[in-house]
Amino acid sequence: MFYDETKVYLKAGDGGHGCMSFLRQKYMPAGGPDGGNGGRGGNVVLQADENVSDLRAFHFKKHWKAKNGQPGRGTDQNGRMGEGCLLKVPLGTQVRVSDEEDLFCELLVHGEEIVLLEGGKGGRGNATFKSSVNQTPRQTTEGKPGEDGDFVFTLKTIADVGLVGFPNAGKSTLLNVLSNASPKVDSYPFTTLVPSVGVVDYPDDFRSITMADVPGLIEGAAENRGLGHRFLRHVERCKLLLFLLDMAATDGRDPCDDFEHLRQELKGYDPDVAAKPFLVVGNKNDEEVAPENLARFKKRFPDVEPLSISAVLEDGLDEVRAELLRKLT
Numbered sequence: 001m002f003y004d005e006t007k008v009y010l011k012a013g014d015g016g017h018g019c020m021s022f023l024r025q026k027y028m029p030a031g032g033p034d035g036g037n038g039g040r041g042g043n044v045v046l047q048a049d050e051n052v053s054d055l056r057a058f059h060f061k062k063h064w065k066a067k068n069g070q071p072g073r074g075t076d077q078n079g080r081m082g083e084g085c086l087l088k089v090p091l092g093t094q095v096r097v098s099d100e101e102d103l104f105c106e107l108l109v110h111g112e113e114i115v116l117l118e119g120g121k122g123g124r125g126n127a128t129f130k131s132s133v134n135q136t137p138r139q140t141t142e143g144k145p146g147e148d149g150d151f152v153f154t155l156k157t158i159a160d161v162g163l164v165g166f167p168n169a170g171k172s173t174l175l176n177v178l179s180n181a182s183p184k185v186d187s188y189p190f191t192t193l194v195p196s197v198g199v200v201d202y203p204d205d206f207r208s209i210t211m212a213d214v215p216g217l218i219e220g221a222a223e224n225r226g227l228g229h230r231f232l233r234h235v236e237r238c239k240l241l242l243f244l245l246d247m248a249a250t251d252g253r254d255p256c257d258d259f260e261h262l263r264q265e266l267k268g269y270d271p272d273v274a275a276k277p278f279l280v281v282g283n284k285n286d287e288e289v290a291p292e293n294l295a296r297f298k299k300r301f302p303d304v305e306p307l308s309i310s311a312v313l314e315d316g317l318d319e320v321r322a323e324l325l326r327k328l329t
Helices: 058-061 171-178 231-236 255-269 290-302 317-327
Strands: 005-011 045-049 064-065 085-089 093-097 104-107 113-117 148-155 161-164 196-202 206-211 239-246 278-283
Touching: 005 058, 005 231, 005 290, 045 093, 045 104, 045 206, 058 085, 058 196, 104 113, 113 148, 113 231, 161 171, 171 196, 171 206, 171 317, 206 317, 231 255, 239 255, 239 317, 255 290, 278 317
Parallel strands: 005 064, 045 085, 161 206, 161 239, 239 278
Antiparallel strands: 005 148, 045 113, 093 104, 093 148, 196 206
16 A cells, blocks of 8 residues: 555643752751753654655554653752654655645655644743742742644655556556666556656766656546546656557557547646646557557647657667656756
8 A cells, every 4th residue: 555645643742840849958958949940842843754655654653742841850950851753754745734725834855854843841940930039939830731733644756757647558667667666567457556756867977867657547537536636646746747658559548539638637637737848658569550549649749749669678768768868957
């Protein structure tokens, strides 16, 4: 399972209570107040980590809490600050308060940290109340409670290139042969359910790009049918879209109609996503009917220059690699 959305309850630590104490030592009958302050509660901190792939840790554990601050003690000993709660989330995580639509924060860069909830302030010990007119104070204050709340974490995959196509177009196979990713591949039609990100290396240019094979579209995805918005949100952050079409029409689908439907689904979801730069690649050129469908596609869409490949035979991949780099430079 891939977990890209979950709801959690988070609680920062409470502040420790202040201490009321008086110095009692031999030969010092009037030692005075020496109660220390309470320690501050620990914060809840989010940290973006490129080594975390999804939100599964927060799916199986819904409650997270930082440690409380220690109470103050006598002999002017202040309580220790509570240990913070550091939550590592994948890059592209968005955070919302559960009952609000507005975005609270998002983490996009490895190592970025955000203090989500602050711990409560520690209480004052009676030593802090001592004055010329109050030399034996018996006042203390309690520690303040830490902040808490219910939050919704949502993951949007970050990649340079997003593979867009209907089920069985060959997206997983293409990602497998172009990059270091190893998505599930088989000879029967099924749709990817888990976004998979691979790295395409260009040793001669000392560069690399990331490519994401996101869950396959179905018609009506923009209206949240099927995987719906769970798919579409994973292409929002991609710089370039790669439309992969089945030129062999293996499932009886028309590649020309598929391209129009894919564009319409993206436009229906978000016009800004549909306006992203794109590259069209026709797969399965080793099939007998593929050249005919490719020629018909070029006639129907004269402004689009598709590349022809066979991902299984690894034919035409050099042109795809070069074009991807050119469009992203």
